[in-house]
Amino acid sequence: MTSIILVVATRLVFPLMLMFSLFLLLRGHDAPGGGFVGGLMAASAFALYAFATSVTRARDALRRSTFRLIGVGLLFAFVSGLPGLFAGSPFLKALWTSAELPVIGKLSSVLLFDTGVLLVVVGVTLTIVFAMAEADEEEEE
Amino acid sequence: MLPILIPFLMAILSIINWGNRVLHRFLALAGSVGLLFAALALLTTVSEQGILSSNIGDWPAPYGIVLVADLPGAIMVLMAAIVGLAVLVYSTACMDEACERFGYYPLILILLMGMCGAFLTGDLFNLYVWFEIMLIASFALLALGGSRAQLEGSVKYFALNLLVSAFFLTGIGFLYGMTGSLNMAALAQALRAAGPEQPVTTVAIFFMIAFGIKAAMFPLYFWLPASYHTPPVPVSAIFAGLLTKVGVYAMIRVFTLLFVQDTEWTHGLLLAGAALTMLSGVLGAVARREIRRILSFNIISHIGYIVLGLALYRPLALAGAWLYMIHHVIVMATLFLVSGIVQRVGGSFRLARLGGLYQGHPGLALLFLLPALALSGVPPLSGFWPKLVLLQAMLQDGLWLVAATALLVSLLTLFSMMRIWVGAFWSQAPQNVATPGPLANVERRMLYGPVLALTALTIAISVFAGPAFELTQRAAQQLLDPQQYIVAVLGESP
Numbered sequence: 001m002t003s004i005i006l007v008v009a010t011r012l013v014f015p016l017m018l019m020f021s022l023f024l025l026l027r028g029h030d031a032p033g034g035g036f037v038g039g040l041m042a043a044s045a046f047a048l049y050a051f052a053t054s055v056t057r058a059r060d061a062l063r064r065s066t067f068r069l070i071g072v073g074l075l076f077a078f079v080s081g082l083p084g085l086f087a088g089s090p091f092l093k094a095l096w097t098s099a100e101l102p103v104i105g106k107l108s109s110v111l112l113f114d115t116g117v118l119l120v121v122v123g124v125t126l127t128i129v130f131a132m133a134e135a136d137e138e139e140e141e
Numbered sequence: 142m143l144p145i146l147i148p149f150l151m152a153i154l155s156i157i158n159w160g161n162r163v164l165h166r167f168l169a170l171a172g173s174v175g176l177l178f179a180a181l182a183l184l185t186t187v188s189e190q191g192i193l194s195s196n197i198g199d200w201p202a203p204y205g206i207v208l209v210a211d212l213p214g215a216i217m218v219l220m221a222a223i224v225g226l227a228v229l230v231y232s233t234a235c236m237d238e239a240c241e242r243f244g245y246y247p248l249i250l251i252l253l254m255g256m257c258g259a260f261l262t263g264d265l266f267n268l269y270v271w272f273e274i275m276l277i278a279s280f281a282l283l284a285l286g287g288s289r290a291q292l293e294g295s296v297k298y299f300a301l302n303l304l305v306s307a308f309f310l311t312g313i314g315f316l317y318g319m320t321g322s323l324n325m326a327a328l329a330q331a332l333r334a335a336g337p338e339q340p341v342t343t344v345a346i347f348f349m350i351a352f353g354i355k356a357a358m359f360p361l362y363f364w365l366p367a368s369y370h371t372p373p374v375p376v377s378a379i380f381a382g383l384l385t386k387v388g389v390y391a392m393i394r395v396f397t398l399l400f401v402q403d404t405e406w407t408h409g410l411l412l413a414g415a416a417l418t419m420l421s422g423v424l425g426a427v428a429r430r431e432i433r434r435i436l437s438f439n440i441i442s443h444i445g446y447i448v449l450g451l452a453l454y455r456p457l458a459l460a461g462a463w464l465y466m467i468h469h470v471i472v473m474a475t476l477f478l479v480s481g482i483v484q485r486v487g488g489s490f491r492l493a494r495l496g497g498l499y500q501g502h503p504g505l506a507l508l509f510l511l512p513a514l515a516l517s518g519v520p521p522l523s524g525f526w527p528k529l530v531l532l533q534a535m536l537q538d539g540l541w542l543v544a545a546t547a548l549l550v551s552l553l554t555l556f557s558m559m560r561i562w563v564g565a566f567w568s569q570a571p572q573n574v575a576t577p578g579p580l581a582n583v584e585r586r587m588l589y590g591p592v593l594a595l596t597a598l599t600i601a602i603s604v605f606a607g608p609a610f611e612l613t614q615r616a617a618q619q620l621l622d623p624q625q626y627i628v629a630v631l632g633e634s635p
Contacts, residue, residue, distance in 0.1 A: 078150060078153060
């Protein structure tokens with residue numbers, strides 16, 4: 001059961017949702033937003049895509065396996081703790097560069113951590129959503 | 142810090158390369174070797190320089206999360222590393238492909254990370270988080286393989302642990318409401334200053350129930366024999382050796398650092414609980430006929446000894462308890478691993494279907510006999526010394542009844558272990574039982590290697606009981622003098 005309205009709407013909304021997710025990620029830390037919400041937003045974009053088309057196509061659109069996303073996200077979070085260690089302070093100490101960049105603001109280890117959180121959230125949510133949707137599709141067949 | 146980070150990094154790399162079994166094995170082994178070295182380094186630093194603490198993210202102590210390494214914690218991290226390495230080597234030989242594909246190795250690594258975190262954290266809520274990490278990993282490990290018995294075991298385990306989490310969180314909530322802090326050092330200060338109008342003892346009971354279930358104390362132990370014999374042998378071994386000890390560790394930590402207002406009552410309750418735990422556990426063990434079930438019940442009865450050391454609440458008893466902990470972690474892991482080999486060469490865990498293994502495998506028989514005797518506390522093996530110390534402490538307090546119970550329990554343990562020995566190794570081999578083929582050379586090395594190493598360690602503890610006891614005595618002193626801990630975490634000032 002594919003609805004044409006859902007398919008067309010998804011085509012429009014999908015990139016917007018991904019961009020909004022990026023916006024939430026960069027806005028985070030000092031204002032509401034951050035990796036977790038951003039991740040949920042990105043995951044719901046892919047979930048919507050999966051419902052409008054099929055899980056297989058959503059997986060193709062994601063390009064990486066969901067497990068790999070979780071792993072890479074954890075790795076980001078792990079690496080973000082290291083600069084503090086090298087600077088002689090405890091693990092996970094937040095460090096900020098002084099350079100101000102357009103859009104992103106100050107680069108920091110916190111941003112790296114948040115990006116990691118985003119990837120993990122996307123990975124975990126989609127692992128669950130895809131697994132349930134696939135079980136559903138099999139039942140219909 | 143490192144003991145947590147190394148397994149974490151290896152687990153991450155394994156998740157990225159999901160499904161690559163060879164790489165998983167390699168990463169897991171590398172991780173556990175790294176963990177072993179980190180743990181050794183930590184223990185030597187702590188024993189030379191005293192308690193270390195590190196503020197994560199550089200947030201100052203009562204507000205941020207601290208990791209604290211003192212002697213008791215560092216010893217436990219080392220135990221986790223040793224058993225972790227042994228179990229991982231062992232599992233390369235005996236895990237089936239499906240389990241490995243479903244992420245067996247990363248799960249073990251995450252479990253090890255959770256344990257190290259729980260041993261090192263200085264924050265009560267953080268302790269809860271580490272408990273949850275261990276839980277998630279252990280649920281998955283229990284259910285891995287997905288046979289009917291396993292699922293039944295994990296459902297029981299799951300339900301009980303939800304209850305634990307609820308009690309634990311309620312207790313934490315009360316404490317936070319009373320004191321406004323979750324840092325253990327700050328809590329220790331606040332609770333010592335607390336007046337009699339505050340319900341400290343009530344909160345203490347919440348923690349006692351939560352950790353009591355975790356540690357499988359009487360009367361809350363029934364989940365343990367229901368679930369520990371179901372998963373693959375290496376998983377049983379790591380659960381038996383370490384997982385329940387985390388509960389005991391948390392119990393000892395909380396009841397030496399935080400809840401010492403009304404020791405007469407709380408520790409009296411613990412004493413009764415410990416005695417009943419020993420007795421009911423060993424009676425369960427005597428009644429069973431399946432190797433892993435007997436071992437599971439023996440875990441329970443010996444948890445009783447450790448809690449007994451806490452309940453007596455004096456330096457000698459706590460030192461004995463800690464030595465007991467070290468001994469028990471190693472011996473229990475060894476026994477479970479040996480039971481796996483018995484199943485591999487004899488074809489079953491049931492004593493009725495086993496027999497005559499001594500003829501074909503005298504070495505294996507010896508490898509079972511040594512830890513079995515050590516567990517029962519036959520001198521001069523490693524179980525004897527902590528038992529001696531604990532008995533001495535009990536007699537100093539004039540607790541004749543409890544001391545008699547402890548002796549009786551030792552005797553019954555010996556009886557139950559000898560039943561395995563007779564049933565599996567000495568008796569006539571039963572007729573009409575197909576025995577599996579002989580072990581391949583590599584498999585033999587991977588299975589026997591870790592068991593040999595752990596047995597050697599047991600013997601080493603027996604021989605060097607003196608220095609080991611000195612170490613645990615220092616650990617006990619640190620436990621009984623919270624001021625050291627508070628100063629290490631919060632600094633000298635207030």
